[in-house]
């Protein structure tokens with residue numbers, strides 16, 4: 001923030017009566033702010049350094065094509081938790097979009113995640129589910145991995161080396177630029193492996209895209225008159241103006257909060273290159289992955305497919321090519337890499353965090369966790385119910401309320 005703006009804030013914005021500040025208007029911060037205003041009935045200041053609410057889940061309509069796009073890459077809402085689904089449906093209805101992904105390798109297109117159709121196409125077979133299981137068990141046994149310790153071992157022990165080489169190795173090399181033996185196994189267990197023809201990317205029963213977009217969902221979520229939203233404001237620029245005793249929920253990067261004293265956590269960022277193709281349909285699906293290392297991007301997003309219920313124009317279509325790289329100073333952090341040295345740095349911040357009496361840390365950046373949207377909402381609801389609300393009401397948390405998910 002410029003010096004002029006800082007002075008403007010000092011003179012014209014009265015922070016002296018503020019009791020609750022939420023830093024970051026992504027799903028975590030927005031959920032906490034909504035609960036403080038809507039459930040506790042207290043005034044809350046919600047800050048974001050960006051010019052919009054919604055964090056990385058934000059969407060808006062592209063003026064050239066009229067197509068709603070997800071500004072930070074495709075975002076599909078999915079959960080198996082009924083209470084999180086009910087909570088988010090308070091702010092939007094969802095369409096019936098089910099996410100299916102395709103992947104291209106060596107000039108051939110296959111369905112992703114790996115399931116019976118992928119296996120049969122790849123091996124040019126017509127395996128039944130049990131035949132595929134038997135076949136793959138032999139492939140997996142070749143590597144004799146007893147206890148998978150990292151991404152590569154985990155993947156090979158789930159699908160065998162040939163499928164790993166074709167669909168995972170190249171994509172992962174581009175996505176992480178890190179030896180897959182140094183990456184956590186949990187990254188790959190995000191993807192299911194199925195021995196039937198269920199090709200859904202996510203197996204969750206509740207799934208969809210907000211009918212009028214994530215931007216509208218967030219506007220409704222944050223429409224309570226007790227929520228004061230200040231955009232384009234970096235918390236660290238106004239922190240000194242806040243009262244000492246106000247309660248802060250911080251969803252920015254945890255290392256930045258502590259001035260990187262224990263070191264910088266490593267992140268991957270992405271570059272999204274926008275293009276308009278003069279065809280009604282560029283790739284026939286919302287997300288096409290590119291598994292080969294030689295193709296510089298990881299995937300192409302075509303946003304019209306997220307809203308089959310809308311009547312978009314047919315002359316052109318909006319696509320984003322996604323390129324992945326290490327985040328440097330000033331880049332948006334997207335994916336926590338979480339190598340061993342990151343875990344040590346994080347542990348040091350976890351200790352420092354305990355000493356902060358009036359600050360709660362949460363969300364993807366504040367917890368350094370690869371959270372999906374439903375997990376960010378779930379974690380925020382839990383923090384609100386178990387920590388923030390009891391602190392204000394003086395009543396200890398005893399049992400889940402109607403909105404508290406069982407996580």
Ligand code: FAD
Pocket residue numbers: 023024025026027028029030047048049050054055056057072073074075076077078233234235236251252253270334335362363364365371372373374376
């Ligand atoms: P964020 O959305 O990152 O919000 C944090 C906010 O804090 C940001 O707006 C930031 O500007 C603000 N902030 C940070 N520091 C400061 C500061 N100092 N002062 C003021 N403001 C600050 N999840 C799914 O469920 N489905 C998907 O399909 C999916 N696809 C994804 C695709 C990509 C490419 C990525 C990167 C993520 C995807 N996710 C998906 C995950 C999803 O984006 C996160 O779950 C969600 O954004 C987490 O919300 P959050 O509030 O924790 O963080």
Ligand code: UDP
Pocket residue numbers: 103112167168169171172175187188190191289291
């Ligand atoms: N992955 C892969 N090939 C694919 C899709 C995913 O190798 O076609 C690996 C890759 O390492 C990726 C991880 O699986 O980081 C998790 O995939 P997911 O689709 O969950 O990643 P995201 O959508 O969060 O970028």
